[in-house]
Amino acid sequence: MTPTPPAPSPDDSSGRGNRARGERHSQILDAAIDVFAEKGFHKARIADVAERAGVADGTIYLYFKNKEELLLTIFEEKMSQLIEGVQAAMAGTTDPLLRLGIFARYHLEQVQAHRTLAEVLQVELRLSNKFLKEYRPEKLWEYLGIIGTCVREGQERGLVRAELDPYVVSWSFFGALDELAMQWILQRRPRFTLEAAAASVADVFVRGIAVPPQP
Amino acid sequence: MTPTPPAPSPDDSSGRGNRARGERHSQILDAAIDVFAEKGFHKARIADVAERAGVADGTIYLYFKNKEELLLTIFEEKMSQLIEGVQAAMAGTTDPLLRLGIFARYHLEQVQAHRTLAEVLQVELRLSNKFLKEYRPEKLWEYLGIIGTCVREGQERGLVRAELDPYVVSWSFFGALDELAMQWILQRRPRFTLEAAAASVADVFVRGIAVPPQP
Amino acid sequence: MTPTPPAPSPDDSSGRGNRARGERHSQILDAAIDVFAEKGFHKARIADVAERAGVADGTIYLYFKNKEELLLTIFEEKMSQLIEGVQAAMAGTTDPLLRLGIFARYHLEQVQAHRTLAEVLQVELRLSNKFLKEYRPEKLWEYLGIIGTCVREGQERGLVRAELDPYVVSWSFFGALDELAMQWILQRRPRFTLEAAAASVADVFVRGIAVPPQP
Amino acid sequence: MTPTPPAPSPDDSSGRGNRARGERHSQILDAAIDVFAEKGFHKARIADVAERAGVADGTIYLYFKNKEELLLTIFEEKMSQLIEGVQAAMAGTTDPLLRLGIFARYHLEQVQAHRTLAEVLQVELRLSNKFLKEYRPEKLWEYLGIIGTCVREGQERGLVRAELDPYVVSWSFFGALDELAMQWILQRRPRFTLEAAAASVADVFVRGIAVPPQP
DNA sequence: AATGAATGAGCTTTCATTCAT
DNA sequence: AATGAATGAAAGCTCATTCAT
Numbered sequence: 023m024t025p026t027p028p029a030p031s032p033d034d035s036s037g038r039g040n041r042a043r044g045e046r047h048s049q050i051l052d053a054a055i056d057v058f059a060e061k062g063f064h065k066a067r068i069a070d071v072a073e074r075a076g077v078a079d080g081t082i083y084l085y086f087k088n089k090e091e092l093l094l095t096i097f098e099e100k101m102s103q104l105i106e107g108v109q110a111a112m113a114g115t116t117d118p119l120l121r122l123g124i125f126a127r128y129h130l131e132q133v134q135a136h137r138t139l140a141e142v143l144q145v146e147l148r149l150s151n152k153f154l155k156e157y158r159p160e161k162l163w164e165y166l167g168i169i170g171t172c173v174r175e176g177q178e179r180g181l182v183r184a185e186l187d188p189y190v191v192s193w194s195f196f197g198a199l200d201e202l203a204m205q206w207i208l209q210r211r212p213r214f215t216l217e218a219a220a221a222s223v224a225d226v227f228v229r230g231i232a233v234p235p236q237p
Numbered sequence: 238m239t240p241t242p243p244a245p246s247p248d249d250s251s252g253r254g255n256r257a258r259g260e261r262h263s264q265i266l267d268a269a270i271d272v273f274a275e276k277g278f279h280k281a282r283i284a285d286v287a288e289r290a291g292v293a294d295g296t297i298y299l300y301f302k303n304k305e306e307l308l309l310t311i312f313e314e315k316m317s318q319l320i321e322g323v324q325a326a327m328a329g330t331t332d333p334l335l336r337l338g339i340f341a342r343y344h345l346e347q348v349q350a351h352r353t354l355a356e357v358l359q360v361e362l363r364l365s366n367k368f369l370k371e372y373r374p375e376k377l378w379e380y381l382g383i384i385g386t387c388v389r390e391g392q393e394r395g396l397v398r399a400e401l402d403p404y405v406v407s408w409s410f411f412g413a414l415d416e417l418a419m420q421w422i423l424q425r426r427p428r429f430t431l432e433a434a435a436a437s438v439a440d441v442f443v444r445g446i447a448v449p450p451q452p
Numbered sequence: 453m454t455p456t457p458p459a460p461s462p463d464d465s466s467g468r469g470n471r472a473r474g475e476r477h478s479q480i481l482d483a484a485i486d487v488f489a490e491k492g493f494h495k496a497r498i499a500d501v502a503e504r505a506g507v508a509d510g511t512i513y514l515y516f517k518n519k520e521e522l523l524l525t526i527f528e529e530k531m532s533q534l535i536e537g538v539q540a541a542m543a544g545t546t547d548p549l550l551r552l553g554i555f556a557r558y559h560l561e562q563v564q565a566h567r568t569l570a571e572v573l574q575v576e577l578r579l580s581n582k583f584l585k586e587y588r589p590e591k592l593w594e595y596l597g598i599i600g601t602c603v604r605e606g607q608e609r610g611l612v613r614a615e616l617d618p619y620v621v622s623w624s625f626f627g628a629l630d631e632l633a634m635q636w637i638l639q640r641r642p643r644f645t646l647e648a649a650a651a652s653v654a655d656v657f658v659r660g661i662a663v664p665p666q667p
Numbered sequence: 668m669t670p671t672p673p674a675p676s677p678d679d680s681s682g683r684g685n686r687a688r689g690e691r692h693s694q695i696l697d698a699a700i701d702v703f704a705e706k707g708f709h710k711a712r713i714a715d716v717a718e719r720a721g722v723a724d725g726t727i728y729l730y731f732k733n734k735e736e737l738l739l740t741i742f743e744e745k746m747s748q749l750i751e752g753v754q755a756a757m758a759g760t761t762d763p764l765l766r767l768g769i770f771a772r773y774h775l776e777q778v779q780a781h782r783t784l785a786e787v788l789q790v791e792l793r794l795s796n797k798f799l800k801e802y803r804p805e806k807l808w809e810y811l812g813i814i815g816t817c818v819r820e821g822q823e824r825g826l827v828r829a830e831l832d833p834y835v836v837s838w839s840f841f842g843a844l845d846e847l848a849m850q851w852i853l854q855r856r857p858r859f860t861l862e863a864a865a866a867s868v869a870d871v872f873v874r875g876i877a878v879p880p881q882p
Numbered sequence: 883a884a885t886g887a888a889t890g891a892g893c894t895t896t897c898a899t900t901c902a903t
Numbered sequence: 904a905a906t907g908a909a910t911g912a913a914a915g916c917t918c919a920t921t922c923a924t
Contacts, residue, residue, distance in 0.1 A: 046883090064279065067917090067918060067919080068918075068919060068920080069918075069919090072886095077884080077885090078884060078885045078886055079885085079886060079887095079919090079920085080884070080885055080886060080887095080920085080921075080922080081883080081884055081885070081886095083919090083920070083921080084883070084884075088919075088920075089919065089920090186437060186441070187429060187433070187437065189428055189429065190417065190429050190433065190434050190437045190438075191437065191441065193413075193416050193417050193420050194413035194416065194417060194434075194437070194438050194441065195413070196416060197412040197413045197414070197415055197416020197417065198408075198409035198410070198412040198413045198416075199412070200412055200416060201408050201409065201411060201412025201413075201415060201416070202405065202408050202409060202412065205408050213404055214402060214404065214405050218402070218405065219405050219409075222401065222402065222405045222406065222409070223405075223409050225445070226401070226406065226409065226441075226442065226445035226446055227441060227445055228445075229444060229445040229446075229449075230440070230441035230442060230443075230444045230445030230446075231441055231444075231445075234444075261908090261909095282892090282893065282894085283893080283894060283895085284893080284894090292909080292910090293909065293910045293911055294894090294895085294910085294911065294912095295895080295896075295897080295909070295910060295911060295912095296908080296909055296910070296911095297895095298894095298895065298896080299908070299909075303894080303895080304894070304895095476904095494709065497896090497897060497898080498897075498898060498899080499897075499898090502907095507905080507906090508905060508906045508907055509898090509899085509906085509907060509908095510899085510900075510901080510905070510906055510907065510908095511904080511905055511906070511907095513898095513899070513900080514904070514905075518898075518899080519898065519899095616867060616871070617859060617863070617867065619858055619859060620847065620859050620863065620864050620867045620868075621867065621871065623843075623846050623847050623850050624843035624846065624847060624864075624867070624868050624871065625843070626846060627842040627843040627844070627845055627846020627847065628838075628839035628840070628842045628843045628846075629842070630842055630846060631838050631839065631841060631842020631843075631845060631846070632835065632838050632839060632842065635838050643834055644832060644834065644835050648832070648835065649835050649839075652831065652832065652835045652836065652839070653835075653839050655875070656831070656836065656839065656871075656872065656875035656876055657871065657875060658875075659874060659875045659876075659879075660870070660871035660872055660873075660874045660875030660876075661871055661874075661875075664874075691887090691888095712913090712914065712915085713914075713915060713916080714914080714915090717890095722888075722889090723888065723889045723890055724889085724890065724891095724915090724916085725888070725889060725890060725891095725916080725917075725918080726887080726888055726889070726890095727916095728915095728916065728917080729887070729888075733915080733916080734915070734916095
């Protein structure tokens with residue numbers, strides 16, 4: 023469905039065309055992230071994105087089917103990176119409860135490090151009808167699955183209370199992080215740091231889901 | 238600014254003018270909730286709302302400044318009701334931790350009972366640039382303050398760990414509920430009941446923020 | 453065509469109704485003059501006129517067929533007064549060339565004395581398509597006829613060159629006065645007084661049309 | 668602000684882009700003149716102009732900011748041409764009083780030759796609030812300055828009475844011509860020719876402002 | 883591949899006018 | 904006669920998208 027060009031094979035020696043294509047692709051995507059963050063998805067005009075990217079309006083349509091797909095592609099690509107990143111960050115740890123802490127920290131670190139991007143993902147993505155009503159955000163589910171796996175493993179190891187539904191817990195955990203991220207972004211002078219927020223969410227959730235110590 | 242009619246005196250049984258005016262107001266509001274939920278705020282045309290409400294297009298503008306104010310009014314009015322409702326529900330309970338449970342249950346009950354409305358509040362409200370970037374959702378803050386008060390009281394009574402920031406905890410708690418509500422709404426066949434979700438969130442949070450039992 | 457109420461007969465002893473009618477009529481007309489002068493005919497809303505007049509919107513339509521007729525009625529009534537006035541001013545003078553001077557002076561005096569009205573007549577009346585393209589401004593022609601009569605009489609008495617077309621001279625004369633009036637109105641700080649302008653126009657025209665002295 | 672194309676180099680026979688752009692510009696302008704003259708500025712719809720020009724509605728906005736700028740551009744461009752034309756016509760004559768005659772003749776010749784255009788300039792331009800209340804018609808002042816210069820030169824050469832204010836005389840002269848032009852346009856069967864009118868105005872004014880012969 | 887001029891559907895909002903009371 | 908809530912037609916303008924070059 024996406025008219026995304028095939029990723030250029032690394033050994034493609036004739037690759038000028040493809041290289042250029044790949045560059046244009048991300049050039050436009052980066053411009054879109056900036057413009058969407060600045061003006062909001064609905065207020066942003068394709069012409070704005072084109073200007074920022076330094077290409078003609080029509081060129082955008084050689085790489086993306088339409089405006090909405092631009093937004094969706096941002097989501098897909100960045101979620102993939104987020105998934106990879108959080109998995110790498112968790113790689114050295116096996117304790118599922120500690121992993122939740124890593125997840126929280128990594129997630130909010132990324133929000134902080136890529137504020138513009140986060141702004142788009144947090145705020146603007148929700149503007150797209152398609153995203154919320156038709157689009158199936160599988161990458162988000164994959165991301166959420168990472169939390170769910172921690173919970174399920176915790177249950178298997180007897181660390182997490184068996185009666186909890188990992189699915190519900192996952193969305194709760196994600197919702198807490200997501201809301202804090204959004205508030206942090208929306209507020210000019212946030213009343214908390216994202217580090218503290220990450221620590222707090224992990225702390226509360228881990229204690230909340232853990233099997234209570236037997237007296 | 239809204240041409241809200243002067244409240245008709247309760248005994249004014251002939252209050253046609255006022256009655257009519259008040260009726261029109263909520264007649265339009267109800268139509269807007271339905272239409273926004275169905276087509277989304279941006280896709281919904283004023284003409285749709287007018288038709289659903291059974292009035293002429295122009296009539297809408299006698300009661301609301303513009304399309305956006307329609308959305309904002311829905312938010313304001315319904316949040317006020319939510320706040321009143323949850324306070325009434327909590328009235329009989331003094332234990333701040335139990336109150337959090339009541340809050341969670343009441344919140345998700347309302348989502349369930351007024352699905353269309355919840356859909357608008359959850360999903361569509363976030364569509365309004367104004368809402369997210371300019372509008373200050375004081376009613377939301379007030380609602381959140383109810384959670385914050387429970388946490389703070391819990392700390393005063395030695396039930397909740399003193400090191401937690403009530404503000405961060407409040408947004409976490411709300412975020413968890415909000416995310417579950419949104420997923421429940423977006424999914425055609427939800428994988429969980431809102432009752433269970435409310436119980437789970439309350440359970441996890443209360444245990445998570447409570448002062449641990451001294452061994 | 454005009455739904456103007458019949459002028460109340462002066463001896464109408466039961467006249468409250470008519471009196472009231474007459475009062476309403478000019479009350480609305482005066483309000484319209486003010487509002488049209490302030491905002492311009494097209495920008496002025498019937499609601500503005502109604503508010504200024506202290507009546508309900510619908511009431512205006514009991515006295516005037518529509519917005520345009522309001523403008524036309526202003527023109528008709530005020531032109532009638534202008535015609536009466538200038539004729540009275542000329543009454544004591546028989547020399548047709550002196551009469552032209554009186555005409556010029558009187559015309560620009562009225563512009564000065566009733567600036568708001570003049571603004572409407574000068575500027576806004578020209579906005580009405582009907583006025584310029586369909587309406588036959590017979591009162592204007594009558595007004596112009598007064599100039600024409602002076603010229604013709606001047607010719608009959610051998611004071612004005614016979615080869616001049618009184619019709620063309622009349623419009624020239626009126627055009628000169630009209631243009632000066634408009635410039636005076638449009639300029640915040642006019643570069644001339646209307647008295648001087650009247651004197652100048654009369655001076656130039658009278659010399660210009662007069663039979664040259666025989667050497 | 669107008670996206671006037673860079674003047675194509677005269678020898679650029681392949682200048683398709685520029686040519687096209689320039690053509691579109693005047694294509695739209697010409698259509699606007701016709702439509703405005705026919706229906707009047709306020710009644711004319713952008714869609715009408717677009718249709719007449721054979722372009723899409725939106726195309727108009729690639730060349731003109733809005734409907735009003737269309738009118739203003741007509742005024743600016745055509746006044747410039749008028750100024751150039753009358754100066755060329757006067758070039759061979761030095762006597763300032765004869766020049767006034769040339770001015771009058773040229774002005775009314777143009778009205779006759781470009782009746783549609785004249786209709787717009789005469790009648791419709793006055794419809795634009797902006798034109799009359801905000802816009803400063805510098806081109807008109809420049810045009811008027813040509814008359815003023817004649818008068819002033821005449822005074823310097825002792826041909827025109829020194830006591831006359833050239834500014835007032837200029838507006839009078841222009842007003843006379845303007846009014847005659849308007850009446851000629853508005854009347855289906857004009858009662859005079861524009862040649863005769865031009866001659867008459869020049870004749871009356873020149874005699875009127877001239878220094879009287881010393882007996 | 884790239885351009886960017888052209889398209890034209892789409893929609894909020896205004897306000898003169900009506901008419902039930 | 905007076906009201907003023909309701910009407911609904913009307914149109915300027917935007918901008919995502921297309922396509923000839």
